[in-house]
Amino acid sequence: MPYGRTRRANITLKITDIRITHLEQKLDPPFDAAWDPVPRTSFGATLVFVDTDAGLTGVGSGDTMVGFAAHAHHFIGQDPLRMVRHVEAIESINFHAGRFWPLEVALWDLVGKVCGQPVSVLFGGAVDRLPVYASCGELKAPQDRAESALALREEGFRALKIRIDPRSASTGIAAVRAVRDAVGHDLDIMVDLNQAWRAPGDTTRSIDLPAARRIAEELRELDILWLEEPLKGDDHRGLADLRRSTGVRIAGGEMTQTFGDSLALLEADAYDVYQNDVVLAAGMHRSRQLAELAKARNRTFTPHTWSNGIGLLANLHVAAGVGAGPYLEYPYDPPNWTPERRDFMLAEPLRIDSDGCLPVPSTPGLGIALAPEVV
The missing domain is CATH 3.30.390.10 (Enolase-like, N-terminal domain)
Structure with a gap:
């Protein structure tokens, strides 16, 4: 050129x-x-x-x-x-x-x-598309979540993530059980407790290790793929203890503030799955470094992606570059969270293909095509 x-x-x-x-x-x-x-x-x-x-x-x-x-x-x-x-x-x-x-x-x-x-080629070019999981954002009753999971399966998704409020864990676990009963093992199921950090104005305390252990042990029987953010993000000892004592994969790190914080989590062996979001936690270059270090220790890197379509593209390029997996997060919980809402600044929302994968744009850069009214 x-x-x-x-x-x-x-x-x-x-x-x-x-x-x-x-x-x-x-x-x-x-x-x-x-x-x-x-x-x-x-x-x-x-x-x-x-x-x-x-x-x-x-x-x-x-x-x-x-x-x-x-x-x-x-x-x-x-x-x-x-x-x-x-x-x-x-x-x-x-x-x-x-x-x-x-x-x-x-x-x-x-x-x-x-x-x-x-950009994925500049980051290593490992793959040109990634399987995604539908990352559900709302708390829903067991039957409603089961019906949602069936619809996701029909759309081509291979996995979904369910949010649980740990203060009403029995209802959340019932939703996971209803989904497992509805879809069998056609879909992998992840569970997110959202305990690592708090949104502005939320002063709710995180649950403690015994409470997290009880939830993890019940979810283990439902064969979940991982349990996300079960404790405060800086409770390195508690996270490491939880993953060792329950045998459930533990995931987190999406909002880690610095690369040093990420390295400390890695040194503590706090997670099985490291989830630094490249637009929120330590950036693209550092997340690529973390991914390589995690993989060298037989741990998994797959970034959190809950921002918007451009943030999703940035995480997709890094994840595809390093060969992250087994899935990439795809924020999707219709009818209230859709690609049209998430990607409103783009000319076309990012959608999965028939195999439940998100293709990496082949154009130079990140492949961002802004909506005309934004331009």
């Missing part, structure tokens, strides 16, 4: 501007996410655009990027291909401000466009 020739002529590409746009979609009816203190009546998305002097623009999204404008000067004028430098700069800013990983997403989108390759 033309830019490749200019690089060989030692002409440096430069970042000329970083633009941030905030979008919001009203939700009617509301979405009653299991981890939210109150039902959502709107869904926001922040888009990050990185412009260059060659006319190429990278696009990212994920977290809110609140307060980033004061730090943009650390990147403007820099070569966008210096990714290690940019990751370290983001980490230094994050220590004082917030999670600005959507900027890294936009930079990788830009790097892929410069190289003429999908």
Whole structure:
């Protein structure tokens, strides 16, 4: 491509501007996410655009990027291909401000466009599609969840994740049992207790280790694939004890703040399944490093993806690059959480194929096609 020739002529590409746009979609009816203190009546998305002097623009999204404008000067004028430098700069800013990983997403989108390759290829190119699991977000009665699971099976999904409120665990376990009875072993089932962190304003305490152990032992009899976030995220000893004593795979790490925190969890052998979300927890480059380290220890990496369509694409490219698995999270819980709501900023929502897989876009970068009204 033309830019490749200019690089060989030692002409440096430069970042000329970083633009941030905030979008919001009203939700009617509301979405009653299991981890939210109150039902959502709107869904926001922040888009990050990185412009260059060659006319190429990278696009990212994920977290809110609140307060980033004061730090943009650390990147403007820099070569966008210096990714290690940019990751370290983001980490230094994050220590004082917030999670600005959507900027890294936009930079990788830009790097892929410069190289003429999908970002997944730059991350290793292990696979070009991944099986997904339907990640259900609402708490539903056992019969309702069983009917939902049957519908998911008909749509081609191979797995689903069910949320349980550990303070009414018997109802949640009954929902898992109803699903297992309805689908047999046609679908893998994961369970999420959402105990590792709290949404703003939620002061509910996490359950303790004995309570988590009782839930895990009951779920083990239902042959779940993993139990997600059964304890506080910094309870390394409790998590390691739970996975050893119950024989149930334990998953978590989606909102880990730093790469060092992720390494500490790995050293403690706290999880079987590491789930760093690349737009929320330590970014794409660091998540790739964590994935390789986890795999070297015979542990699994498969990222959390609950943001929006662009965040899903960023996680998909990293996961496909390193060969993550066995599934990728696909937020989907109709009728209140659909691809149209999740991906409202995209020209077309991301959908699974007939085999229950999410294909990796083959276009350079992340393959983001924004809706015309967003552009």
